[in-house]
Amino acid sequence: MIKGNVEGVRDSILAELDTIYSMTVEKGKLVSPEIVALITDITRVINREISVSIDRKGKILEVAIGDSNSVELPILEISNKKLSGVKVIHTHPTGYSKLSMIDISALLKLKLDAILAIGVGETDITGINIGYCKIANQELTYEEIENLSLEKVMAIDYLDKALEIEAELRKNDVIEDDSEYAIVVGVDSEESLDELEELARACDVNVAGRIFQKIKRIDNIFYIGSGKVKELALLRQIKNANLIIFDEELSGVQIKNLEAVTGCKVIDRTILILEIFARRARTREAKIQVELAQLKYRSQRLIGLGSVMSRTGGGIGTKGPGEKKLEIDRRRIKDEIFALRQELEKIKKIRALQRTKRESSGIPRVSLVGYTNVGKSTLRNLLVEMYPSDNTVKKEAVFAENMLFATLDATTRTMVLPDKRVTALTDTVGFVRKLPHDLIEAFKSTLEEVIFSDLLVHLVDASSETVVEQIKSVENVLTELGAIDKPTILALNKCDIATEEQINKLKELYSNMNIVEISAKNEINIDLLMDQITLALPRTMKKVEFLIPYSESSVNAYLHRNAIIESESYEADGTLIVANVSDEVYNRYSKFITKEI
Numbered sequence: 194m195i196k197g198n199v200e201g202v203r204d205s206i207l208a209e210l211d212t213i214y215s216m217t218v219e220k221g222k223l224v225s226p227e228i229v230a231l232i233t234d235i236t237r238v239i240n241r242e243i244s245v246s247i248d249r250k251g252k253i254l255e256v257a258i259g260d261s262n263s264v265e266l267p268i269l270e271i272s273n274k275k276l277s278g279v280k281v282i283h284t285h286p287t288g289y290s291k292l293s294m295i296d297i298s299a300l301l302k303l304k305l306d307a308i309l310a311i312g313v314g315e316t317d318i319t320g321i322n323i324g325y326c327k328i329a330n331q332e333l334t335y336e337e338i339e340n341l342s343l344e345k346v347m348a349i350d351y352l353d354k355a356l357e358i359e360a361e362l363r364k365n366d367v368i369e370d371d372s373e374y375a376i377v378v379g380v381d382s383e384e385s386l387d388e389l390e391e392l393a394r395a396c397d398v399n400v401a402g403r404i405f406q407k408i409k410r411i412d413n414i415f416y417i418g419s420g421k422v423k424e425l426a427l428l429r430q431i432k433n434a435n436l437i438i439f440d441e442e443l444s445g446v447q448i449k450n451l452e453a454v455t456g457c458k459v460i461d462r463t464i465l466i467l468e469i470f471a472r473r474a475r476t477r478e479a480k481i482q483v484e485l486a487q488l489k490y491r492s493q494r495l496i497g498l499g500s501v502m503s504r505t506g507g508g509i510g511t512k513g514p515g516e517k518k519l520e521i522d523r524r525r526i527k528d529e530i531f532a533l534r535q536e537l538e539k540i541k542k543i544r545a546l547q548r549t550k551r552e553s554s555g556i557p558r559v560s561l562v563g564y565t566n567v568g569k570s571t572l573r574n575l576l577v578e579m580y581p582s583d584n585t586v587k588k589e590a591v592f593a594e595n596m597l598f599a600t601l602d603a604t605t606r607t608m609v610l611p612d613k614r615v616t617a618l619t620d621t622v623g624f625v626r627k628l629p630h631d632l633i634e635a636f637k638s639t640l641e642e643v644i645f646s647d648l649l650v651h652l653v654d655a656s657s658e659t660v661v662e663q664i665k666s667v668e669n670v671l672t673e674l675g676a677i678d679k680p681t682i683l684a685l686n687k688c689d690i691a692t693e694e695q696i697n698k699l700k701e702l703y704s705n706m707n708i709v710e711i712s713a714k715n716e717i718n719i720d721l722l723m724d725q726i727t728l729a730l731p732r733t734m735k736k737v738e739f740l741i742p743y744s745e746s747s748v749n750a751y752l753h754r755n756a757i758i759e760s761e762s763y764e765a766d767g768t769l770i771v772a773n774v775s776d777e778v779y780n781r782y783s784k785f786i787t788k789e790i
C-alpha cells in the first residue's frame with residue numbers, strides 16, 4: 194500500500210508505485226536504477242515527493258507520497274548505539290538535490306543508514322545527494338555528499354560505511370544537540386537586525402552569523418537577490434547553522450524556495466515573534482490568542498511542517514503553546530480557529546464583566562505601556578510595593594526580567610496615590626518594532642485595558658541607542674489601538690545608566706509632553722512620577738461630611754488611610770469628619786455621610 198498523501202493521485206499511478214514493493218535492491222547497494230527511474234518519472238507527473246524506505250537486506254519497507262516538500266517516513270525502532278538499518282531514497286520535485294532541513298532532521302532523528310535526495314529536472318536527474326550520520330566531538334551530525342550521478346551512486350557499497358558509523362556510535366556517548374544555530378538576514382536596517390538577534394536569543398537560538406544587505410527591489414522568488422542567496426547558503430554551511438531567520442515577512446513560496454536552495458529551515462521575524470509569545474504566554478487567554486495568530490499566519494503560507502517534522506522534529510515554528518503539533522491541513526486549521534475564537538469570546542465576556550465592576554467602582558486606571566524590556570514590570574512591582582492599597586491582598590510580583598517580552602498578560606493591581614485615591618495599575622505586554630499585525634489584532638483584547646485607561650505612563654529606556662524609534666513604534670501601536678490621544682506621561686527610565694546628553698535630547702524632542710526621568714531599579718524620582726500621575730488623573734473627589742458613631746472605629750481608621758481629612762471633631766454621637774473622598778470611599782460609607790459640601 195502506498196502511504197502518505199495519496200489524495201488526488203490516479204489509481205493507475207498508485208498501482209505503478211505498488212510494483213516497487215515487489216522489487217529488491219542488491220545487498221550493499223543504496224538503490225536500484227529501476228526504482229530511481231520509476232519514482233523520478235512519477236514525481237514529474239504528480240509534482241510531489243516520493244520516498245522509498247529499504248532495509249539492509251534490500252527489502253522494500255515502505256513507499257510513500259508527500260506533498261511538494263515533505264514526505265512521510267516509516268516508524269522505526271530507534272536505539273542509542275545503533276543505526277536503524279534503513280535507508281530512505283526520495284525525490285525532490287524542485288530539481289534541487291540538496292538535503293533539506295527536514296531530510297537532515299529525519300536522518301539524525303531516525304538514525305537512518307543513509308538518506309538520498311534525487312533532484313528531478315524536467316527531463317533528467319539533476320543530481321543525487323547522500324546524507325550519512327557522522328559523529329564529531331561526541332555529537333551526532335551529518336555529512337552530505339553532493340551532486341552525484343546515478344552511476345556513481347550505484348558504484349557505492351555503503352555497508353562498510355554503516356558499520357563504521359555504528360562502531361563510532363558504540364564508542365562514544367553521543368549527545369544529540371538539539372540546539373538551533375541561526376543565520377540572521379536583514380535588508381532594512383542594522384538596528385532592526387540587532388533586535389532580531391535579541392529576539393532569536395529570547396527564543397534560545399544561538400546566532401551563528403549574519404548577513405545584511407540593503408535591497409532596492411524585493412525578489413518574488415527569494416526575497417533577496419539570487420547572488421545573496423548563494424552567499425547565504427555558503428555561510429550557513431560554513432557555520433553549520435540549522436536555521437535561517439529573515440528580518441522581514443516572507444511569502445510561503447519564498448520560504449519554500451529558500452529552504453530548497455539552502456537546505457535549511459527558513460523562518461521570518463513574525464514566526465519568531467509568534468514563537469516567543471507562544472513560549473511566554475501564561476494565561477489561557479494569551480495562549481489562545483497566540484495560537485490563533487500562529488494558525489492564521491501559517492494558513493496564509495501553508496508552511497509545510499511535513500509529517501517528518503511533526504514526527505521527529507522540534508524547534509521553532511513546529512509547536513504551538515500547548516505543545517500541539519500543527520497540521521497543515523487548511524480545513525483543520527479553520528475548525529481550530531473557530532473553536533479557539535469561541536473560547537476567547539467566553540473569556541472576553543468574563544473580562545468585560547470584571548471591567549464593568551471596576552468601572553462602577555470609579556477607580557481611575559493607569560496603564561504602563563512601552564517597548565519591550567524598558568522596565569515596566571520593575572516599575573509596577575515597585576509602585577505596588579511603595580504605595581500599597583490595603584483593600585487588595587498582596588499578590589505575587591510580576592515577572593520582571595532582562596529578556597524580551599517577559600510580560601505577556603496584562604495584569605492589574607491597585608495602589609494608593611499620595612492624595613489617597615485608589616488607582617488600578619496595569620502592566621502590559623512590551624511592544625516591538627514590526628510587531629506582527631495579527632498579533633496586535635489578537636492582543637487587542639488584552640490591551641483593552643490600555644484603551645479604557647484614564648492615563649498612560651509611557652515608559653522608555655532612556656539609555657537605549659534606538660529610543661526614538663522605540664517611542665515611534667509604541668506610538669504606532671497606540672494609534673492602532675485608538676489610544677494615542679489619551680493623557681500620557683513620558684517616563685524616561687534607566688536614568689541611572691543614561692547619559693546626560695541622552696536625557697537632554699529626549700527632553701528637547703518631547704518638550705510638549707509631561708516628562709519625568711526616573712529609575713525604577715534604583716528608585717530615583719518615583720515620588721515625582723507619582724505627583725505627575727496624581728495631577729494628571731481626572732478628579733472625581735468629593736468633599737463630604739461624615740458622622741461616624743464611636744462604635745465604628747474601624748471606619749474612622751479607614752478614612753484616615755483612604756481619604757484626605759480636612760477637619761475632625763468629637764461630638765456627642767460620634768466623630769464628625771470633613772474629608773475629600775474618591776467615589777469608592779464615597780460609595781463604601783455613604784450611610785455615614787451627613788452632607789456633601
Ligand SMILES: Nc1nc2c(ncn2[C@@H]2O[C@H](COP(=O)(O)OP(=O)(O)OP(=O)(O)O)[C@@H](O)[C@H]2O)c(=O)[nH]1
Pocket residue numbers: 563564565566567568569570571572592593594595596597598599600601621622623624686687688689690711712713714715
Ligand atoms: N539600569 C537599570 N535597569 C533597569 C531599570 N529598570 C528596569 N531595569 C532592568 O531592565 C530589565 C527589564 O525590566 P522589565 O521590568 O522586565 O521590563 P518590561 O518593560 O516589563 O519588559 P517586557 O515585559 O519584556 O516588555 C530588567 O533587567 C530590569 O532589572 C532602571 O531604572 N535602571
Ligand SMILES: [Mg+2]
Pocket residue numbers: 569570571592593598599600620621623
Ligand atoms: Mg514586563
